[in-house]
Amino acid sequence: MSLQKPLRALAALAALSLLSGCSWVVMSPSGDVAIQQRDLILYSTYLMLIVIVPVIILTLLFAWRYRANSARAQKEYAPDWDHSTLLELVIWAIPLLIIIALGALTWTSTHLLDPYRPLDRIDAQRPVQEGTEPLVVEVVALDWKWLFLYPEQGIAVVNEMAAPVDRPIQFKITSSSVMNSFFIPALAGQIYAMAGMQTTLHGVINRPGEYVGFSGNYSGAGFSDMRFKFLGLAEADFDKWVAENRQSENTLDRAAYLQLEQPSEREPVRRYGTVAPDLYHAILNRCVEPNRMCMDEMMAIDARGGLGITGTYAITSLDDATRQALGLTRRPARSYVAAICTTDDPSFVVPEAQASL
Incomplete structure (x- = not known):
């Protein structure tokens, strides 16, 4: 028994030391967008506490008020009770209002805090001046x-x-x-x-x-x-x-x-x-290496109907000297599209074996 108190104190200190490594930056940010996101978390929490706090309080109150040895509970005993309009209104109306408020908050914040949306304000008091380039x-x-x-x-x-x-x-x-x-x-x-x-x-x-x-x-x-x-x-x-x-x-x-x-x-x-x-x-566009076609060029070709037979002859890979110069000898070899020509080009002749396809 004599060691229990010191051990409990050490456990408490250990827990506090772990918490000391926590950062509060998410709830105390320095940028306006992060501040708005922080406020969204707080508003949502406050709305949910409207239900959670009364439920916790009423749970404790009911447990105390209707305990087995309570004289008041025995006097108020009503085994045939089955409905209360006021209670039904409170049970359904308050959660419904909270859901409506959360829905409106979520809808507006989803659009206002869209990461792709250019900023329209520097902070709550200052809008972005017209002509300001990011x-x-x-x-x-x-x-x-x-x-x-x-x-x-x-x-x-x-x-x-x-x-x-x-x-x-x-x-x-x-x-x-x-x-x-x-x-x-x-x-x-x-x-x-x-x-x-x-x-x-x-x-x-x-x-x-x-x-x-x-x-x-x-x-x-x-x-x-x-x-x-x-x-x-x-x-x-x-x-x-x-x-x-x-x-x-x-x-x-x-x-x-x-x-x-x-x-x-x-x-x-x-x-x-x-x-x-x-x-x-x-x-x-995944085309840093030499002799490699960029993805946007590939998509442009696909939009025009694709490579077809002609494109199959444009596939190549880096030669050993280039791979060694770039320090890629230990990486798997990759195949790339090196060039594109059209069938209208008179200098391009499809081999007979391929032409039969």
Whole structure:
């Protein structure tokens, strides 16, 4: 018995130590979109508590009032009671009103907080001024790191990004391989990153600071360390951050990207002062490697009726020298569409064996 109290105290301290690692950022965000999402959680909770709190109180009250040794309960005993209009009205009307309120709240918030919808306000007091252009950030989820491309500024950074305070941000998000989830809790909700597809997220940061971003979707061995820094900066500080990145001598062209794309864990921040202008388009359309047709070109061909017999002769793969130069010798060989010609081209002759088909 003498050891029970110390053990209980130690257990309580252990529980408190675990809770000390919890972050309250979701309920105390610094971006207007995240604040609206936080408010949606709170409003929904308050509406549900309208039912939950009275039910808990009445449960305890009824248990006490109608206990076995209660004299009052014995006096009020009514075995033939079967209906109360007032009670039926309360039981059905209050939940119905709550459901209507939750439905209206869900419908409006679904449209107002659509991640693809451009922002119309900086915060609750300030609308977005007409003609304001958002900061465009192209995001690529890699194994297991994040690549941020700034097309307007011509720079790229691994595992760090920055944005000016009170300026709308438009994220264009894709993945190099498996599906991930892009999430900066202080800024806005999470949205998936998928290979060959682009998702969009709009947000704004209202307070300067250093925030944490990460992947919210398990994607393999290095998932736990797939985190990055998000910097909310004043306009002058953001310009300085861009200038510092431009001073980097690293160039992110297609060959450098193919090296960066290789799986790695706990990558440090890496900066690129120069970026190939069409790199994000190539990543999105799965055509970074040489002699590979882009997905949007394939879809355009399919929209015109497809490749047919002619296209079967345009299939190729990277030669051994190219694979070795790109560091792809350990990766499985892939086949690509290298070129397209039409049957109207007089220089193209279908072999007799194929023509018989």
